[in-house]
């Protein structure tokens with residue numbers, strides 16, 4: 001029997017301490033220390049699945065002496081996943097895939113497992129039974145003869161099965177259900193999560209098999225388990241979206257092999273998640289009659305331009321304090337834009353309720369949406385519709401100036417492609433030639449000019 005050793009771990013950040021402490025010296029949280037039993041086996045660091053220990057002592061090499069291998073990636077069937085991973089799956093990478101319960105993590109991962117017909121995939125589930133997984137797979141409706149399902153939570157048993165099956169892709173649903181014999185605390189506790197992730201990390205690096213780890217998200221919106229998990233893995237993906245909307249966004253939070261501002265979009269259907277290749281077409285409502293308070297913004301989500309509908313409603317405040325409410329757009333930024341309208345342009349919005357809504361349950365952070373927001377508010381306030389062949393791409397500054405935004409050529413091209421006739425942009429963009437585009441460029445310097453151009 002190994003000697004029982006206990007330690008106290010902060011459940012928030014994973015810091016350990018031999019004694020209980022009230023306030024974590026590392027993350028500053030109170031009452032987060034929990035005692036966990038850490039029974040050390042002889043050599044817990046030795047890898048349980050391979051004996052590739054060469055005993056070579058590493059010595060420093062000059063950077064230009066290291067033989068550079070051509071970066072190899074496995075292209076996936078799922079184009080949206082390819083995009084957020086930075087152009088395909090890197091062999092031997094460990095990917096943490098987080099999201100709130102019920103958002104569709106298991107569905108997307110099972111879909112990945114069944115779609116990749118050329119890969120031998122092992123889908124390990126600690127959350128659902130084989131029958132439940134089969135039912136889900138039938139619902140998704142793609143069959144892959146090379147997809148193995150294992151319902152197991154003990155990592156030692158999992159590695160035994162891995163040694164037999166020799167998968168080319170491993171998916172673990174979820175990291176919080178796993179437990180290893182090297183640590184005696186309960187599954188989901190900080191030391192278990194960290195140790196299990198560590199074992200999977202060593203497996204991924206030694207076998208060069210890519211591993212997806214599904215991770216739960218806490219009420220506060222961070223990945224459950226220690227922060228160290230995010231440091232250990234190569235890539236952190238997050239699945240977001242409003243459960244009442246059908247759209248799901250796949251974001252990269254961290255990526256050692258690509259950029260982090262990529263976005264994948266899916267639509268949740270009765271038969272699984274469908275990739276949305278052209279988001280602009282679904283985020284704009286096709287309507288016949290003109291309504292006030294609706295504008296179209298041209299945004300960049302990562303490297304992808306898309307058009308999105310912005311709706312505003314301005315009405316006389318029924319109670320003393322006017323309400324400001326916004327979905328998908330930062331409320332403080334809305335307050336700032338309203339203050340700019342009030343101060344610089346003399347619009348009396350101080351006694352009005354203002355409601356703002358971004359289509360599709362999306363959260364927009366690109367400042368290029370500012371002008372569309374301002375114009376939606378003005379349109380609703382004046383009750384004059386803005387023609388649906390007009391779109392906007394500019395930031396609004398504190399003095400009401402129309403500021404340039406990044407990648408304007410790409411935005412203009414996207415608006416032109418979708419058949420828009422006019423685009424309102426900043427006049428401070430350098431080197432734009434109006435003649436180059438089949439769409440009319442309305443280059444503005446101040447918010448008053450925009451107002452005159454639209455309603456004047």
Ligand code: TYD
Nearest residue numbers: 101102103104105106107139269270271272
């Ligand atoms: P799930 O993948 O179980 O979520 P997670 O693993 O993130 O907790 O997704 C569950 C939700 O997805 C559930 O509310 C039903 C819905 N769903 C569909 O709408 N269509 C489908 O084809 C599937 C499989 C699930």
Ligand code: MG
Nearest residue numbers: 105106127173
């Ligand atoms: Mg699940």
